[in-house]
Amino acid sequence: MRYLLPLLLFFALLSPAQGAWTDVFHKEFFHPEKPRVEKEVCLVCHDSDLIKPQYRAIPAEWRKSWHYRNDVSCQNCHGGDPNDAAKAMLPASGFVGTPKPKDVPKFCGKCHLGIMQNYLESGHGKALMATGKGPNCVTCHGAHDIKKANIDLINEKLCSTCHTYERAKVMKASLMLTEEKINQLDAGLKTLRAGLISTGDEEKDLFRTQAEYRTLFHTVDVTLVKDKTEEFNQRLAAIQVGVQKGFQELRFRQNFAVFIMLLFLGLALTLFFLSRKSE
């Protein structure tokens, strides 16, 4: 035993593993994904005093955004070379900088293609293209602190900065029921997942339906939204059937397990009384 400690120290010095486990675990396993977008050279300047104060808040806003949570980085929107500071902002590297208001739909539409098409056909889009003024994507969604889209983006405060709220209110009312159904289905799928019921197909269908439905908002065409809502409701009803089947399965599993549990509880009690008797 007395040689144990010196031996351990001897091997500890010889071991190639001089660092702590926590370094290894942190480096390799804890936050391996976030640093991928954090490594971009853009942040080196934008996080420092080198940059003008009005641009310094951008990284902090972005880190709070839905884009950040989904690994959408500076380069994905603004282009440029994210790995080389010298080339980061060269047009040759594809850097596009800050778009003019009229170019914002195309800027965001690189990824949100369906939404861009519906937007450009809308009153909002037409006004922007004709006059260079009018609401574009960032007017409602923000530029860097982009929130997850939801129906509350249609609100009196925001809409009445440009026009009266009346038409938007009608639009929101017709969207509301469908949006509620989507939220209910989403919550139902979460419950099923927690109960280990497979929800893969329904989840994909709901995601697709929700994405397509939300592109419809951007037409700001009340009649079209009302007409199409029925079609979307049918699709949601089909998903609902799958979710209900899932809940039936979940209830069956739970009831079955409770039934067996009660059988064993009865058995335990019977055996307990028998053992007392034999004592």
Place this chain on the structure above:
Amino acid sequence: MTSRIREWLEVRIGLDELVRSQLTDYRVPRNINLFYTLGMVAFAAFLLQVATGILLLIYYIPDDKDAFESVRLIMNQVPYGWLFREMHVVGSNLMVAVLLLHVSSVFFFGAYKKPRELTWVVGALLLLTTFAFCLSGYLLPWSQLSFWATTIVTTIPTAFPWVGDFAANLIRGGDKVSGVTLNRFFALHVGLLPFLLLGLFAVHVFLVRRIGISAPPLGTEEERPWLTFRHEDHPDGLPFYPYFVSLEAVMIALYFVVMFFIIAFVPALFLPQDSLTPADPLNTPEHIRPEWYFRAPYEMLKLIPNRFLGIALQVVLVAIFILWPFLDLSRKHNLLKRPLLLACFLGTIVVWIGLSIWGSY
């Protein structure tokens, strides 16, 4: 019919005498308690793991391309496949819990002391084999959780000088966790460990039966020196059958009650979200944590600032655990009369729970 079978067996194996000597005339201490049934509960848990494991084997495909899909099929398409998989998953965790309680109670009652040192050593090896079972089985669903948890565990041997990388590569079948690792762990889980565990269990039961069941030392203290072999008899005790067997049956039934309670009300307790997505070697999930029973040693590894010392300390602690009966030379069985050891015992439990909770956040 029954009496004819009985008579047939009586002529051939002396059934009546066997039942008398091993069950009805065999006496257990009068003050025996429920903790003494935990060994049999653990064995029943193991048998259940074998039975559900065989059913899972019918549909499980031990290949990195098909393993996850086959488990998904078991959970959603195979009739009652969900039940057998849940019983296997919940059962593995409960089996570890029962074994930990069993070890703690044996320690508390001083039942590892002379002449039961070997029984303790074999029991400790049984616990370690069960951990090996859990580790090897964890990878088999080939989910994100199982892949990355195994990646962490198989990194640990690299801390040993000279042989570390070789050992890690031998376990993984390469420098990374891959389909080869899955095949190796599957072979271990299904082809080697069950037989090893059964063999150790046979030796453990032989020793328990050969030496006799120890009486709980609370209130009475064994002072008689143990100089020659003798079977510990309890002539004034209660019959093994029906008294003790029915107590064991009660505890086994309660084990099933707990298992089905978890399956009914918290089915995802041991299957978090990362265990429901297929393994992706290019995408590390955040906050990978080992199972609850490995969280304390994992947290301890992280606290020690040198990797080799961290793992070496754990090896030393395991060695102390296995060889404890040879290190504790006191003849006192009653832990309540040994305040220092009692404080160490309770301290270890508190530290273990503390580290486990810490490791959960």
